[in-house]
Amino acid sequence: MSDLPRVLVVDDSRLVRASLVQHIRSQYEVREEADGDAAWQTLVLDQSIRAVVSDLQMPKMNGYELLERLRSSRLRRLQQMPFILVSGEETEEERGKARGLGASDFITKGSGAIEILTRLGNLLALQQAQENLDNGREQMVQNPATGLFTRKYLELQAAQALSHSARHGIDVSLMVLGFDGYGELSRRLGPQLAEEVGNRFARMLAGKMRQEDSLGHVAEGQFAVVSPGTAPNYCASFAERVRQAVEVSRLSVQGQSLALTVSIGLASVPTDVVSSAGALLDLATQRMQQAMQAGGNRTEAGGSLPATRPISLQHALELLRANRQGPVLPHLDALLAQLLPLLSLIDEKLDLTLPVAEIERYLEERKAGQK
Known part of the structure; x- marks a missing residue:
């Protein structure tokens, strides 16, 4: 058995199915069906299927009917399964009907591989994070030491923002901030005091954020902010203000005066082409590490913006x-x-x-x- 996630592709056109399979088979195992009725039987029996990509106009059972049957199923996995409709000449009214029935997203016929993989990746990441939350795993939501969101929950927030971005064409930016020399700081102060320094920083950062932004603790001495609807240049400006605020701060811990700096990595969609929310977070983390390796106390945005000002x-x-x-x-x-x-x-x-x-x-x- 393949370790790749399994996706069901449903379309009465063999040519369309072959095109969709060609686009996604590098990252997904694909099962095909030619009509809605056969697709329904497959979904009930095959519990390994993680998502559906379906045409709207099909024989025996159309896309509307298949979607409605999933959302009204007594099986929770079918109720919550990501369902992408392949849209052709449908009117906005028909698309609105599909949304009302619970369609997760739309792609147009002829969409490229990057777009389809991005939509699937975002929806599956969102589904996984949502399943974790629904199972009552509070550790997935908040870090017990800091009270901040965890990496997994930030990925959920980013996945929601990316899904919204794909539908409406708006920017999503994410930045990862890390203390330069945090390992040395932890050895100097001890892990508990170093963590308290991080908590003070997080409180300062939270006071500078918008209500719609999400702040999380992603690793020791590292924090991330998801900013829906924020263009890269505005995110970079905010990052610079944060970096400068830390640079001039006068922090005293047990009588010791600390001179702290942070390095910041930025990533943004659609400027950066990524396949999932996790990939967006990883890219911002890589750029933060590049900023640290270049000497620290700077912002790295992948070359689209100057690292220093x-x-x-x-x-x-x-x-x-x-x-x-x-x-x-x-x-x-x-x-x-x-x-x-x-x-x-x-x-x-x-x-x-x-x-x-x-x-x-x-x-x-x-x-x-x-x-």
């Missing part, structure tokens, strides 16, 4: 107040250019004879030297 005057002052000159040093020229109009005004109004002309000449020479 010029700091503002306000952020530079916050770093200096926190006695952290190091992150400011690479930006001195840019900060001086920002300050020049203010220095010119001070020199004019207060008659302090500041070396404004020398500063202007210095900046011009630096700019010319970089060309």
Whole structure:
């Protein structure tokens, strides 16, 4: 027996069935039926089937009738089974009827392999997570130590967002944040105190999030945020604000002052092509690890956005107040250019004879030297 999930493809056209099978057989074991009645018998008897991809117009029992029979079944696995309708020339009214009967999703005839695999992957991940929740496994919902969502529950939230994204064409972004040098921090403070540092960070992060975002604890010293309806550039801006807030924070634990930084990895759909919610989370985690390997205290978004950005005057002052000159040093020229109009005004109004002309000449020479 194959270890691949089994999917039932139902269509009276052998050509359509062959096309669908060709698209998904790399990741799924496929069983085929040519009409709704045969499909129903197969679904009752074959308990290994995880999802259905069905045409609407079929002999003996059409897609509506097959869907209605599943949703009204006394078998819970059939009631909750992902059911994707293959849509051809159906009207919006007919599609609305299918939604009302409990269709999980739609694909159009001629859809490519990536789209079909993505829809199936999202629905199966959602089904698996939902089954875990329905079975009362509270550990799948909240981490008992932090009270935050677990990785599995975050995957459920991401799967729901991806399914919505596929239907309505909106962005879904996910970021994974990890403390740089968390292993050393844990050895220095002990696991319990290091965890408390993480909890403080999580409370700070929760205060900056939107209500529709989901925050979870995915590994030691690592957290993730699922942001439905958020484009990559907006997610990157939020990530930078979080990174800067941690960078200037002054955290004291048992009389020890801690200088902490985080590395952040971003992934987003449809910008990144992934097959499931778990794959989206894995991609963001890989990018966070790349940011750490590149020196830490930075954001990595897969090359679509710059990993580092010029700091503002306000952020530079916050770093200096926190006695952290190091992150400011690479930006001195840019900060001086920002300050020049203010220095010119001070020199004019207060008659302090500041070396404004020398500063202007210095900046011009630096700019010319970089060309």
